[in-house]
Every structure is written in C-alpha cells, then in structure tokens.
Amino acid sequence: xxxxxxxxxxxxxxxxxxxxxxxxxxxxxxxxxxxxxxxxxxxxxxxxxxxxxxxxxxxxxxxxxxxxxxxxxxxxxxxxxxxxxxxxxxxxxxxxxxxxxxxxxxxxxxxxxxxxxxxxxxxxxxxxxxxxxxxxxxxxxxxxxxxxxxxxxxxxxxxxxxxxxxxxxxxxxxxxxxxxxxxxxxxxxxxxxxxxxxxxxxxxxxxxxxxxxxxxxxxxxxxxxxxxxxxxxxxxxxxxxxxxxxxxxxxx
Numbered sequence: 001x002x003x004x005x006x007x008x009x010x011x012x013x014x015x016x017x018x019x020x021x022x023x024x025x026x027x028x029x030x031x032x033x034x035x036x037x038x039x040x041x042x043x044x045x046x047x048x049x050x051x052x053x054x055x056x057x058x059x060x061x062x063x064x065x066x067x068x069x070x071x072x073x074x075x076x077x078x079x080x081x082x083x084x085x086x087x088x089x090x091x092x093x094x095x096x097x098x099x100x101x102x103x104x105x106x107x108x109x110x111x112x113x114x115x116x117x118x119x120x121x122x123x124x125x126x127x128x129x130x131x132x133x134x135x136x137x138x139x140x141x142x143x144x145x146x147x148x149x150x151x152x153x154x155x156x157x158x159x160x161x162x163x164x165x166x167x168x169x170x171x172x173x174x175x176x177x178x179x180x181x182x183x184x185x186x187x188x189x190x191x192x193x194x195x196x197x198x199x200x201x202x203x204x205x206x207x208x209x210x211x212x213x214x215x216x217x218x219x220x221x222x223x224x225x226x227x228x229x230x231x232x233x234x235x236x237x238x239x240x241x242x243x244x245x246x247x248x249x250x251x252x
Contacts (some may be wrong), residue, residue, distance in 0.1 A: 015047065016054040025062035032062065040065045040078055042085070060241035067235020071228045072099055084239070085246050092243040099232060105146065106190060107225045113187035114218050116180030121211050134176040138163065141174050145186050152182065158195050160185050160202055184214065191221045 022029045035041060041061045044052035061081060068077035080099070084092045142149045152172075155161045161182045163172040174182065181202065188198045201217070204210025 016056065016058070018044075018052050018054070021054045021059055021062065024056075024059040026066065027062060035062060035065065038078060039082055057241060057245050060238040060245075064235045064238035064242050067231045067233075067238070068099075070231030071103065071235070072232075081242065084242050087246065089243060089247060092246060096239055096243070100229075103225055103229050103232065107222065107229075109145070109183065110187045110190070110218055110221050110225065113180075113183045114215065116183050117205075117211060117215055117218070119180060120177075120205055134179065135164070136174045136179060138172040138174070141179060141182060144179075145182060147186065155182070155185055159199055160195070184218075187218055187221055188214070191217060191224070193217070 016024070018029050018032055021027075022032050025032065027035065032041075036044060041054075041058045044054050044058070047053045065077055065081055068080060071077075072080070080095060083095060087095065136144065138149045138152055142152055145152075152161065152163075156163060156172075161174075161178055163174045163178050165172060184205075185198055185202065188201060193201070201210065201214055205214060
C-alpha cells in the first residue's frame with residue numbers, strides 16, 4: 001500500500017485519484033464511488049480537469065467503515081460515520097465507546113444463556129433456580145434483556161417463554177427457569193434464528209441432542225461476537241483520524 005499522510009488532522013492534503021483510494025482502502029473503484037454516493041465518505045473534490053480528487057482522510061474513512069460494518073452492520077456503520085464527522089470529540093468518543101459496550105453486552109448475555117443451558121443440563125431449575133428472589137416482572141426482565149415488554153408478550157404467544165401469572169390482575173411474573181429460557185431466546189434471536197427455528201430449539205431442550213445443538217449455536221455466537229470486536233479494534237486508528245478531522249475544516 002502507498003503511504004498515507006501521517007497526523008490526526010489530515011491537514012496535509014495529498015490529492016488522490018479514485019484508483020489510489022481504492023488501492024489504499026481495499027475496495028474496488030466502483031465500490032469507492034458507491035460508498036461516496038451512500039455518504040460513507042464526504043463528496044470528493046474536483047481537480048481542474050474535472051476528475052475526482054480525494055485526500056488521505058477519505059481512505060481513513062473507508063477503512064474505518066470496513067471495520068465498523070463488520071462490527072455493527074453496514075447501515076449502522078454508515079450512520080455512525082456520518083455522526084462522527086459532525087460531533088464534538090467527546091460525543092464521537094462516546095459513540096465509539098457505546099459500540100464496544102453493545103458488543104460486550106451481547107457477549108455477556110450469551111454467556112448467561114450458556115449458564116442457563118448448564119442449569120437445564122444439570123436439572124437444577126427446581127432446586128434453587130426457581131426461588132422467589134429470582135423472579136422478575138415483565139418490565140424488570142425486559143430491561144435486563146434489553147428488549148421491549150411487548151417482545152416478551154410476543155414470545156409468550158409463540159410458545160418460547162412461559163411466565164407465571166400472579167395477583168388478581170394476572171400480572172406476569174417470571175421465575176428462574178423462565179428467565180433462563182428468555183436469555184436463551186435472546187441469544188438465539190441475536191444469532192439470526194427466526195421464530196420457528198427458535199421454537200423448535202426451545203422445545204428440544206429436554207433432550208440431550210437439543211441441549212448440544214443450543215450449546216453449539218451459542219458457542220458460534222460467541223465466536224461471531226469476538227470477530228466483530230476484533231473488526232472494531234482494527235478500525236481504531238482510522239476512526240481516530242475521522243474523529244479528529246471533525247474538529248478541523250472539511251475534506252473538500
């Protein structure tokens with residue numbers, strides 16, 4: 001790869017052609033144009049002969065997008081990059097940190113789902129896992145899982161999670177096994193499994209092969225989260241260049 005201008009500001013502007021940016025960023029020429037059209041990078045300048053003229057900061061933005069897209073998805077990555085170019089340094093740093101926090105939260109929730117599976121495998125949900133102190137209301141459980149109460153109601157309708165019902169108002173209350181089931185459902189849905197597939201897996205948890213399948217899925221999810229975390233880490237230096245450039249004049 002060619003040498004990019006060093007320094008966080010990108011103030012030393014070296015005109016780059018589309019082919020140069022493609023070579024430095026790892027994208028094709030057409031992809032560079034498409035990503036410019038989508039707003040991943042600011043519009044290129046124009047040289048005296050009318051050709052696109054880029055700067056090293058465009059390359060940083062494209063590299064940052066590659067890592068972000070791998071970590072949070074292409075749509076969220078485009079939105080975040082657009083925000084980073086207009087926010088203060090503190091706001092931009094907080095937004096990037098939030099992406100790390102979300103990944104850490106997904107990992108923690110998957111580990112909790114694994115623990116729930118271990119409890120089921122040990123047939124321990126009736127010997128302490130169901131104690132009253134572990135029970136949650138629908139609002140508490142939704143907050144703990146990072147989903148809406150309506151999502152839990154929908155899962156109940158679909159036969160994925162079965163709460164207990166108490167009080168004269170028949171308010172939902174989730175015991176230990178229901179909480180564990182909900183954590184497993186969250187992890188499976190986060191892995192991309194549709195409702196029918198999740199229903200089948202949850203129904204199979206009373207069988208050893210069903211437990212093994214669910215455990216395999218959760219291990220795969222942990223591997224995916226690890227890969228996404230590494231992608232975000234790899235984007236670090238390029239993200240820093242994009243963030244610091246927002247404090248200075250625009251690229252064009």
